[in-house]
Amino acid sequence: MLLQEPGWPVVFELDRGQGVTVPAAGKHVRVKVLDYRLDYEPDRFIARNPSRQTVLGAEVRVEVDGQAATLLCRAFQMPATVGRLRLYVEAVREWAASAGYAELPGLEREVRLSAVPAGQSWGNDRLIFPLRAYRWRSSTYQNTWNSLVPYNLLYYHRGEDFGAIPDTMDIVAPFAGKVAASPLPNGDGKSNGLTLEAPNGLQCRLAHMNIETVDPRLTVGAEAKAGERLAQTGCTWNGKRSQHNDPHLHIQLDWKGHRLGSFPFLMEAYFRTYDDAVVAIAGGHRFALPGEKVVLDGSRSLARPGKTVASWSWKLHDGMPRN
Numbered sequence: 001m002l003l004q005e006p007g008w009p010v011v012f013e014l015d016r017g018q019g020v021t022v023p024a025a026g027k028h029v030r031v032k033v034l035d036y037r038l039d040y041e042p043d044r045f046i047a048r049n050p051s052r053q054t055v056l057g058a059e060v061r062v063e064v065d066g067q068a069a070t071l072l073c074r075a076f077q078m079p080a081t082v083g084r085l086r087l088y089v090e091a092v093r094e095w096a097a098s099a100g101y102a103e104l105p106g107l108e109r110e111v112r113l114s115a116v117p118a119g120q121s122w123g124n125d126r127l128i129f130p131l132r133a134y135r136w137r138s139s140t141y142q143n144t145w146n147s148l149v150p151y152n153l154l155y156y157h158r159g160e161d162f163g164a165i166p167d168t169m170d171i172v173a174p175f176a177g178k179v180a181a182s183p184l185p186n187g188d189g190k191s192n193g194l195t196l197e198a199p200n201g202l203q204c205r206l207a208h209m210n211i212e213t214v215d216p217r218l219t220v221g222a223e224a225k226a227g228e229r230l231a232q233t234g235c236t237w238n239g240k241r242s243q244h245n246d247p248h249l250h251i252q253l254d255w256k257g258h259r260l261g262s263f264p265f266l267m268e269a270y271f272r273t274y275d276d277a278v279v280a281i282a283g284g285h286r287f288a289l290p291g292e293k294v295v296l297d298g299s300r301s302l303a304r305p306g307k308t309v310a311s312w313s314w315k316l317h318d319g320m321p322r323n
Contacts, residue, residue, distance in 0.1 A: 002112075003255055005200055008123050009116050011090065011258060013109035019063075024084045024117040031085070033111050034061040034068070036092055045287055048100055049154045054287065057146070058092045060111055071113075075147035075157075075284035076300045079122060079264055085115045086122070090261045091146075100154035106258065114261065122264040123202075124175065128227050129266060129273035130206060130251055131162060132170040136270060136279045139163030141246045145261045147284035159205075159252030160262050164233035166247045167213055171231045173224040174204050174269065182220050187211040189239040191250065194231065196224055207250040210234035210241060271304055278303045280312070 001020065003011040012020050012031075019032035040053040057074030062082070069082040073089035080087055090112040096104035116122060141163030149155040175198050183192035191207040194214065198204075213232035224230065235247035253260045270279070281300040288294050298312035 002258055005255075008200070008202070008255075009088070009114040009260075011112065011114045011255075011260070013107065013112045015110045018109070022085065022115050024115075025120075027084065029084050029115075030063075030065055031087070031113070031115070032063040033113075034063060036060040036111060038092065038095055041287060043154075043287055044289065046100075046152060046154055048152065051098065051154075054148055054154065055095045055098065055156070056286075058089065058095060060089050060092070060113075062087070062113075073146065074300075075144050076263060076281045077146070078267060078300075078302065079114075079116075081118050084118050086118055086120065088114045088122075088261060088264060090114055095146075095156070098154065099156050101151070102155055102158060104156075104158055104259065122268050125268075125272075126175070126226070127265060127269040127272070128172060128174045129269040130171055130174045130204070131164070131233070131249060132172055132229075134162065134164075134169065134274075136274075136276065137281070139248075141248055143248075144284065145263045150285050158259050159250055160266055161248045161250050163246065163248045166235040166241070166243075167210060167232050169233045169249075170229050171206055171209065171233060171249060173226055173228045173230055175202075176226045177204075177224060179218050179220055179222045179224065181205070182214075182218055182222075183209070183211055184214060184216065184219050185211075187236065187239060190237075192234065192236045194218060196230075201256055203254045205250075205252045205254065206230065207252075208234050208236050208243060208248060210236050267302065268305075271302075276304070277307075278309060282314075 001012045014033040021028045038058050039056045043054045060071045064082040067083050071089050093107040093110050143157040143161035147157045149157050177196045177198040180197040181195035192209045193207040195205045209231040233249050235241050235243035237243050253262045279302045296314050301309050303309050
């Protein structure tokens with residue numbers, strides 16, 4: 001058991017054949033990892049990828065109080081309810097270690113999972129989505145936890161990236177807390193990371209803001225209220241305004257030294273912040289050559305909590321719908 005804090009997901013790691021007892025609403029639930037497998041596609045594009053393949057996702061077979069289930073680990077994946085738990089696959093060690101850039105550190109066992117009781121929000125139910133006036137997938141640039149980043153290295157993303165025009169959209173505090181790291185006064189020479197820490201130790205790092213837009217009072221130790229404006233979206237990387245092709249806000253969540261899967265936290269916060277009836281999610285980046293098949297998968301699209309997506313269709317470049 002890595003992390004266990006009331007009101008937040010329990011995080012734990014298991015090897016195949018191992019089990020652990022997880023608390024859930026005053027009871028205890030036994031979770032066991034039976035097996036897992038990785039799904040790949042060929043890679044003919046990243047020169048520095050020795051395996052010549054990229055991971056699309058993983059299927060993790062588990063037992064929850066004896067009930068068998070298969071959990072999916074992939075980009076834009078929400079937790080699944082199995083019995084008395086909502087379960088989420090944070091990472092599979094084999095996948096995390098295969099990255100040529102930004103390997104997820106600290107995995108000691110084969111599978112890292114997190115869980116909350118069935119019906120409970122994923123963490124604090126007052127968490128605020130950190131961007132004002134944002135529409136989900138309104139930009140052409142978005143990376144998420146476990147997604148393949150279109151780059152010249154084998155790079156699986158940790159955190160969330162939201163494409164945004166620089167110096168335009170307000171970034172707000174997702175929760176009340178203290179500034180634990182700040183790029184003020186002159187920038188940090190990297191990505192101008194601003195880290196806000198909640199009283200329980202949860203940290204949210206926001207990055208790539210241009211220094212001129214960061215509120216000048218947000219030095220280390222300053223207090224920020226939930227929803228308070230912190231800065232504006234920017235394009236700073238490597239100490240310069242250098243993100244000309246992919247300006248975006250990077251958001252990551254860390255808790256007591258462990259990086260957490262950020263998508264469930266921010267997706268639930270998005271629905272609390274905005275009134276969208278549905279969010280269309282097509283998946284992440286894919287590699288293919290002319291004539292090769294790519295499976296279109298809209299199953300990760302989400303309706304508001306308590307609702308379901310009845311159907312989905314695709315409209316491609318030829319104007320013909322696919323159902």
